[in-house]
Amino acid sequence: MKRFEDKVVAITGGGSGMGKLSCELFAAEGATVCVVDINPETAAATADGILAAGGRAKAWTVDITNEQAMERFFQDVVDTFGQIDVFFTVAGISPTGTAVTTSYEAFRKVVSLDMDSVFLGCKYAIPHMEKHGGGVILNLVGTYGIRPTPNKLGYAAAKAGALAITRSVAIDFARSNIRCNAICPGFVNTPLNTGFEGEARQRFLDTYQPAPFEIQAKDIADTALFLASDEARAITGQAIVVDGGTEASLYLNYKRPGKS
Numbered sequence: 001m002k003r004f005e006d007k008v009v010a011i012t013g014g015g016s017g018m019g020k021l022s023c024e025l026f027a028a029e030g031a032t033v034c035v036v037d038i039n040p041e042t043a044a045a046t047a048d049g050i051l052a053a054g055g056r057a058k059a060w061t062v063d064i065t066n067e068q069a070m071e072r073f074f075q076d077v078v079d080t081f082g083q084i085d086v087f088f089t090v091a092g093i094s095p096t097g098t099a100v101t102t103s104y105e106a107f108r109k110v111v112s113l114d115m116d117s118v119f120l121g122c123k124y125a126i127p128h129m130e131k132h133g134g135g136v137i138l139n140l141v142g143t144y145g146i147r148p149t150p151n152k153l154g155y156a157a158a159k160a161g162a163l164a165i166t167r168s169v170a171i172d173f174a175r176s177n178i179r180c181n182a183i184c185p186g187f188v189n190t191p192l193n194t195g196f197e198g199e200a201r202q203r204f205l206d207t208y209q210p211a212p213f214e215i216q217a218k219d220i221a222d223t224a225l226f227l228a229s230d231e232a233r234a235i236t237g238q239a240i241v242v243d244g245g246t247e248a249s250l251y252l253n254y255k256r257p258g259k260s
């Protein structure tokens, strides 16, 4: 039997990057996957790909910052599939700016998408999970939620808030058999980082990331599969860092042999 054969898994940001690959890998492990994205075409494309590969999936167009839409979404999932076992919030944005250069509107936008949506997901998934005996919530946070880098004020604030929500939920609902963890990637090769390629990307990785390879969406999706599985039953309230050692190192600035 595959790992998630009898599970219903919902993933936001399912139309692109880490969300899309997570949908595909959970489906390959037998899950019924609810592909959630604000973009109806990309959500449908992910679900169609899963169906074509023999898996089970359905696409949902949801703006995860809209409270009514989120409440309706979870009710729809339960009406359609009878339960929700795993909810993985992946969708997010990653703007730049300091306390001075970030407009209040831009600040509210990143907090709404990267933090409020995590609250709404927990608020409306948990009652259904409790009725069904438990569940797993995963939130894609990022190392910036632990420690910010320069010029990322709004993003760091939103992700730190998302991590705090993760820990609070883990504590409040552990006795309901609900686990809640954050996945904290470093730099991942996804469409979010389009435009930051070639030499500039290599220089960034050489400077900050000890592991000598690019972290891929699969590294994050594999982590999600483990955390959602029963093998991780004792892990809750944690920030699981998947960053090739970046967050562990100070002042790495690796120099290639033979280069000045």
Ligand SMILES: NC(=O)c1ccc[n+]([C@@H]2O[C@H](COP(=O)([O-])OP(=O)(O)OC[C@H]3O[C@@H](n4cnc5c(N)ncnc54)[C@H](O)[C@@H]3O)[C@@H](O)[C@H]2O)c1
Pocket: 012, 013, 014, 015, 016, 017, 018, 019, 036, 037, 038, 039, 042, 062, 063, 064, 065, 090, 091, 092, 093, 094, 113, 114, 140, 141, 142, 143, 184, 185, 186, 187, 188, 189, 190, 191, 192, 193
């Ligand atoms: N790529 C990285 O290096 C990296 C590192 C750390 C953390 N993260 C975080 O990972 C998450 C996903 O990153 P990615 O690289 O896979 O991004 P991506 O840009 O490839 O995909 C994001 C998806 O979210 C969807 N989306 C945007 N707004 C939405 C909304 N309001 N409602 C529903 N869906 C919406 C988009 O349509 C898109 O399909 C983000 O939260 C990001 O902050 C990314």
